[in-house]
Amino acid sequence: MKPYGDWTDDGKVQMSFTLPMPEGERARQAAIALAAKMGFERILVAHMVPMGPDFTYFVVYGSTTHSVDPDSLVVAEREFPILTPKEVDLKIRSTLKRPLVVVGACTGTDAHTVGLDAILSMKGFAGDKGLEYYQEMQVHNLGSQVDPEHIVEVVAEEGADAVLISQVVTQRDAHIHHLQEVRDALASAGLRERVVLIGGGPRFSPEQADELGYDRIFSRGTKPSDVASFLAWVIGSNEAA
Ligand code: B12
Incomplete structure (x- = not known):
């Protein structure tokens, strides 16, 4: 073709x-x-x-x-189902038996917070409620230009289960470097394996997760329910393991 x-x-x-x-x-x-x-x-x-x-x-x-030849390509299907907020809350309640703690930030020099807010804030995005809406999620939105060291502090203090990092500016690969800085800071503090680490922004593609050392990368058009459903699927899989 x-x-x-x-x-x-x-x-x-x-x-x-x-x-x-x-x-x-x-x-x-x-x-x-x-x-x-x-x-x-x-x-x-x-x-x-x-x-x-x-x-x-x-x-x-x-x-x-x-x-x-599109038929010759190996295309990964989404591994997890998209759930309603009620189903996500139920999953968290039945597996963790306490609220899921989420820490979100836009790091480095990046001041674009609209994308992160779209995922985290109560009002959400495209008619889809943000993670603050979920009864079983405790959300800490740290805002923009947050140092990796501060993210690590909050993750430790709050006992975070999930860390969500947003990057929008891509000049000189800033988005890649900044995501890696957060990953490295969490690893140095011995926290990387304790959290679900998610990155997001309009110029990422999901295939970058492995090279960035993230559990998942979300790109443009992501809805909060995509992220919530992924988190529910991960905690369910961890329990089963
Ligand atoms: C609004 C805006 C601003 C506002 C930001 C206000 C704010 N509080 O966020 C202001 C005016 C401050 C601003 C400043 C600048 N901006 Co600006 N800005 C934009 C603009 C117009 C819209 C961005 C936006 O809000 N999109 C809407 C949100 C909902 O979409 P989104 O970010 O893609 O988020 C979605 C997904 O990507 C995903 N997502 C995003 N983050 C995350 C995180 C996680 C964890 C997950 C799961 C998902 C996720 O989910 C969201 C919902 O689907 C874009 C152009 C455009 N049309 O995109 C330029 C743009 C991003 N800006 C740009 C630039 C260059 C700048 C400046 C450097 C300009 C300057 N010379 O000063 C400064 C940088 C300031 C800084 N230090 O960061 C460039 C970036 C170029 C690049 N690729 O590097 C763009 C693309 C404009 C352009 N075409 O040149 N900007």
Whole structure:
């Protein structure tokens, strides 16, 4: 299968990129040569604008020579069912026999709290109530720009079961570094294995969980019930083990 533009298998792709050179005919030719090296044919520079004196931004169309067979891919299914708040509360009550303690924070220099609040706050997101709504959850939302050391302190003081870390800004991979700092701080304090560690933000993908040393990574469009259901599934699995 190839991308669809005007007709089946025409392979049409639109892409955008910036080259670190002044706008002009040499820059346009450089963009075309680069697209050709990427495996595109019938290349058209649809848009070229200077980004200051030393950079040029392009929108380029081309037909890719590559294809993909979706049936050959191994696709992981979600392992846990999505539960209602009542079902989650019941699961926590019957397994832990006390409230599940959640600590959430946006760490590093990141001040974007809307995503974390969408998951944690009572009002929730897209008509889905946040974790504060769940009777059997005790939520500590630490807000933005929280140091890993402070997160560790609160996790220890409150006896947290789950730690939720949000990262939105991705410049120079800040989101990756900051998530790793929290993981390392928890590990140094001997707390990593005692908590369910969850990361989230719009530019992550779930496949990154292993490389980041997190139990789960959630991305854009996540609803609080996704997270609550995951937590219920983990504590249920831990009890069974
Ligand atoms: C609102 C906003 C701000 C507000 C933030 C207010 C606040 N209290 O949060 C203010 C004005 C402060 C701001 C500042 C900046 N911003 Co801003 N901001 C945005 C904006 C417009 C919306 C973000 C948002 O609220 N989305 C809505 C929430 C609900 O979505 P979400 O974050 O994706 O969260 C969902 C999921 O990702 C997931 N999720 C998120 N976190 C977590 C955590 C867990 C544990 C889980 C399970 C799930 C989860 O669940 C949520 C619900 O589904 C975006 C652009 C955009 N349209 O996205 C830019 C954007 C994020 N900002 C950007 C930038 C660059 C900045 C500044 C650096 C600008 C500047 N030069 O000063 C500063 C940085 C300040 C700082 N120190 O962090 C860039 C980031 C680029 C990048 N990828 O690095 C963006 C993408 C804009 C852009 N296109 O350039 N910003």
